[in-house]
Every structure is written in structure tokens, then in C-alpha cells.
Amino acid sequence: MSGSSRVSRRGLLGGGLSVGAAAGVAGAFAAGRLSAPDTVKSGAPVASYPFHGARQSGIVTPAQDRLHFVALDVTTDDRDQLVALLKAWTDAAARMTTGRSAGPVGAVDGAGNAPPDDTGEALDLPPSRLTITFGFGPGLFTDADGNDRFGIAERRPDALERLPRFSGDVLEPARSDGDLCIQACADDPQVAVHAIRNLVRIGFGTTTVRWSQLGFGRTSTTSTSQSTPRNLFGFKDGTANVKAEEAAALDTHVWVGADDDPRAAWLAGGSYLVTRRINMTIEVWDRQSLEAQEQFVGRTKGTGAPLSGGEEFTDPDFAMAGSAGPIIPVDAHVRVVHPEVNEGVRILRRGYNFVDGSNDVGGLDAGLFFIAYLRDPRTHFIPLQRAMSSSDALMEYLRFTGQALFAVPPGTGEGEYVGQALFEA
16 A cells, blocks of 8 residues: 555544544454364264363353453452352353253243243244353452452463553453353353343352443354354454364364363363453444555455455465565555564454444444453564554554453363362362
8 A cells, every 4th residue: 555545544644533543452353264274074063062171161152242241359258158159150051051941940940939040032043053161250359459369379381461451442440350251152142141140140149240242143153064154344253263173273272271271170171251342433444445444454345355465364465575575564454463573473353343333423233242252462462552542543443341361161061160170170
């Protein structure tokens, strides 16, 4: 892109809506795969996923179409009460993921003079491939004054710290952090909402909701059986995402290793979950020319192929010359986040689009709710985010209003509860 066109689009920003400069998010848009992975296609879609297993479902599970995510604060100081809640959540999640009620009695079969143990809005609905994933935030281990809340501070992973504020962030405390998180994904929005509603209800008296986010239209692929979706800018999103079929890549980039942190052995086989709420300045973006949009992303809008040619999964050629410099601009998103320039780092993404009405200047309160699973935020997220903050052309079209980091323990066996190894080690 010529220098004059760059000035023009920045001038539009300056004379149009008041838009805060914001940091990019690691891998928030298609980055380009290093090479075609050696994978095996998944089989036919399943009706439901079991809650119990070696890994929590909802990480490498083929991404469903709908999301309800909630972050909660723990209000009790009683360790036994917290453990009792985790046991109750485990039992309820195991039932709901198979299409049963949240409680053993159900919405309509209990005593008429007592509240039902299920809210009932999912009656007659199938499981819709519901997955429920739990995570633990830094605040679960120590409070703001550094006090050991539940006798588990010495088992807090070194990497589990509040994410730093990145250049250009406009974070809202009410949309950030949390002691616990629950991610519910399903193909039916009512099924996902039912799951979160009932888990929050079970937590009354022990937890309170800190923030929540609904999402529609997955923006990532977690399996080679899925096609690449598009984000609200209209571009294919998540091309370089680690896929479920890439076992070696998962071990390298997603799953916490047994020797990663000696004091957090309970997390081995689990992962870290990063969320970033990314507001897209839709109206400003829509005024840019097609050529400009493609230059900012570094890919064609139609096929998702890199500007250097080929198809969607063709490796970008960053050395290819254009008429005024590299054909893929040096600040194009695809270049800034590509593994080739980030020490080979990749992440697994499960993001979703959101539209939450209108904002205070009359534009859409819309964008991408970014979710990533990764082995260590210090090596797999924070450096990428900082690189984007300093040089990504998409920064001018994004506002980052919330973020959080959680440790996601491995899965549970029958008779176990989520996070059991943390509390009973």
C-alpha cells in the first residue's frame, strides 16, 4: 500500500468516530500455517461429549456454534464449602453434557413446595454437543493482600498471574479477571445458557458472577473436519490455529507438561485459558476499501489466501516484493503474528463473534470474544500480544475492553471432581 493511502485511512479515523487505539490479540485473525499438518480427518459429528475423561472437553473438541462464558468470584472463606461446590458442579456438568437435568430430580418431578433443582428451559432439547470447561484464576490462590485463601497458595503455578495491561488497552475491571471461570459451548444457544444458568444457581452463597459473555458464530476451527469461519470484518479467521488432530503440536503448544512447574503438578495435562474481549470498530472498518482491508490483514478477503499467492493454507512469502515494498506489508496482521517471526509459537483458539447492542456513540457494541488455550502465557501469548501492540495495522480498528487468565486443570475420572488434585495433593 502506498504511503498516501495509509495517511488517508488514518485521517478518516481522526475525523470520524472517536476510536481508542488498542492492542492486537495474539492470533486474533488468520496467520497462516507453517506447513500442511499430518492429520487425520475426524469422523461423523457426535450427539454429545462425555464430561469425564483425561482432558476437559471444550478445548480440542470441534468448536460448536454458540458460547456462554462466565467468570465468577468466590465469596466464601471456607475451603470445604468451595470443594463442595466443585463436586456439585462436576455432578451437574456430567449430567447436562449428556442431555439430562442439572440436578438428579429435574425441573418438574420434585416436590411442589420447593424450588426445582433444574431451571427447565432445556427440557425436550438434545445435548447439542454441549461441553463445559472449568478454570481457576489467580485470585483463587491469594487475595489482593497476598493472603492464602484456601491453603493452596503454594500450589499456584508461576505462570498464573493477572495478565499485564498492553499498550492501548481500555480494559474495564467489570469485564476482567475472576477467581473461577466456566465455558459452555453448544450448537443450541439455549442449551449453553441453561448450563451456565444452573451452575451459577448452584453456586449461590459461594460465588457471585463477575462478568459473562455470550457468543455466536465460532471464529476458529479446532479440528481439520471444520472449515475456516469468518470474523465480523468478513475475513477468514484462525487459519493457523492448532488442530485437535495435531498431537505433537498440542503437546508443544497447548498441554502443560509434567515438568513445566514442579509446584503445580496438579496442572500437568491441563492448559492455560486466555480471554480478551475485542470490540471491533465496525463502522470505521466498513469505510475502508477492499484493497486497504486486505493490506491490513495480509490475506485476500474472498479465499483467505496470503497476498503472496496460493490458497488459504499456502505459507505466506514475506520476501515477495510488491510495487512499493513487500507484497505483504510489514505491519500486516498475518506477518506480525506468524510463527516464522515468533519463534514458532502457535496457540489453540476457540473465539466467538458477539453483538451486545449499541455503544455510547451509537455504533455497534460488537466484535470478537477471543479465547485461546496454550501451554504457558509467558511464552505463548504475552510476547505475541506485545508484538502486535507495537506494529499491527489492525490496532486502529480494535478496542480491548476485557481480559482474564485461568489455569484449566486436566479432566476428571468417574467419581472425581474438577480440580481434585489441587485440593487433595
